[in-house]
Amino acid sequence: MKSEHPGINPAVPPSGNGCVECLTSNGWWLHLRRCAQCGHIGCCDSSPSQHATKHFHGTGHPIAASFEPGETWFWNYETGETIEGPKLAPPRWHPADQAVPGPAEKVPRDWESRLH
Numbered sequence: 001m002k003s004e005h006p007g008i009n010p011a012v013p014p015s016g017n018g019c020v021e022c023l024t025s026n027g028w029w030l031h032l033r034r035c036a037q038c039g040h041i042g043c044c045d046s047s048p049s050q051h052a053t054k055h056f057h058g059t060g061h062p063i064a065a066s067f068e069p070g071e072t073w074f075w076n077y078e079t080g081e082t083i084e085g086p087k088l089a090p091p092r093w094h095p096a097d098q099a100v101p102g103p104a105e106k107v108p109r110d111w112e113s114r115l116h
């Protein structure tokens with residue numbers, strides 16, 4: 001079947017509940033983004049490490065979806081536009097009771113002053 005959404009594979013589940021790179025480097029994030037092509041979970045541009053954008057630059061995967069509970073928007077890095085997208089494989093978002101910012105035990109007291 002030909003995808004009507006280039007850069008989006010609705011069958012791929014998310015890589016986990018947290019930013020892949022932050023979890024392996026003791027980092028923390030504000031909000032999470034989900035690569036719509038491979039399911040990579042990365043942190044947003046307000047987070048210290050901006051791994052979602054780095055994932056786009058590293059892989060060329062052009063579309064990210066919000067991984068924040070209740071948010072259904074998609075972001076196209078190539079055009080700089082918010083777009084509509086299809087239903088993605090569950091879980092659509094990180095658990096609603098997961099700390100924001102997170103992970104809870106890794107967030108510094110002065111986190112607000114460390115945002116981008």
Ligand SMILES: [Zn+2]
Pocket residue numbers: 019020021022027028029042043047049050051052
């Ligand atoms: Zn990260």
Ligand SMILES: [Zn+2]
Pocket residue numbers: 035036037038039040055059061
């Ligand atoms: Zn990807």
